[in-house]
């Protein structure tokens with residue numbers, strides 16, 4: 001997908017004014033409350049009328065103030081999923097799901113309703129009224145309904161905000177599966193960095209209606225490290241745990257990691273580990289209460305506020321740690337240096 005945008009819009013003293021071009025299929029829109037994220041979504045979807053500018057999708061103008069093109073929301077063939085699912089309360093889950101599908105011309109219907117219901121794990125809910133659904137189930141139905149219209153891309157405006165942490169992380173694997181299996185481009189709005197990292201590749205950062213940066217999601221995570229209380233969050237997908245005393249052992253590249261919070265079921269689980277919870281040693285420490293001692297090599301050193309960010313290669317796996325400048329000097333941290341990283345079993349937090 002190629003999306004080219006140049007838009008201006010004023011609401012009283014607020015002015016949105018941005019120009020960008022993206023060619024990846026998972027785009028993030030990141031920014032504080034009031035920075036203009038929903039205004040952009042509204043203009044892309046055709047729900048908010050811009051003052052001037054253009055929107056081109058794969059070269060086709062959806063809006064162009066210079067030539068007078070202004071496609072209606074239906075003709076843009078984009079789908080929007082909002083924070084609140086906006087399901088039709090008088091229709092069953094099945095009829096909600098099929099609402100857009102039935103209105104989509106036959107030759108554009110590329111996705112089987114049964115397949116999407118299965119991926120979203122809502123097959124058992126099809127006969128139910130939507131009033132009986134949990135928040136997470138409602139969002140899965142809303143996403144299914146959007147996907148079944150076979151849109152050219154899906155705009156998700158803070159779809160997980162308002163759900164509690166546990167529920168949010170239960171839904172993310174479903175979202176990931178939908179977007180990888182059905183190959184639909186995604187524009188995902190959130191002010192959660194973790195959500196961005198799990199859902200997108202490239203991020204447009206908005207500040208007060210202006211595009212402040214267009215960066216890879218990894219660069220965004222590093223840039224935010226200094227201002228975040230939790231530093232850099234290492235996201236680690238771990239598989240097939242093995243019980244070890246009352247802890248869990250996971251193979252991780254050439255190493256084995258020992259965690260106190262092991263996943264039941266044995267499938268893939270996503271963990272987060274803060275850069276602040278990794279202690280570095282220059283030499284092998286003889287004994288430690290921490291259960292994880294990893295031999296690693298420094299692959300990159302970068303400044304992050306008044307700390308030094310240290311990217312490590314730990315037996316083929318990547319980890320980002322952080323130290324103060326004095327510690328970086330004592331440890332003689334530089335690219336290629338060999339170090340030991342120590343991590344407590346309790347430092348890993350399971351997301352899903």
Ligand SMILES: Nc1ncnc2c1ncn2[C@@H]1O[C@H](COP(=O)(O)OP(=O)(O)OP(=O)(O)O)[C@@H](O)[C@H]1O
Pocket residue numbers: 011012014031032033034035036037038039040191
């Ligand atoms: N229809 C409108 N009329 C007047 N002002 C509006 C309208 N829509 C948005 N605004 C203003 O435009 C600014 C940007 O709003 P917008 O909803 O785009 O921000 P946002 O980044 O999506 O915020 P949030 O994260 O809180 O949803 C805000 O100051 C908002 O009050």
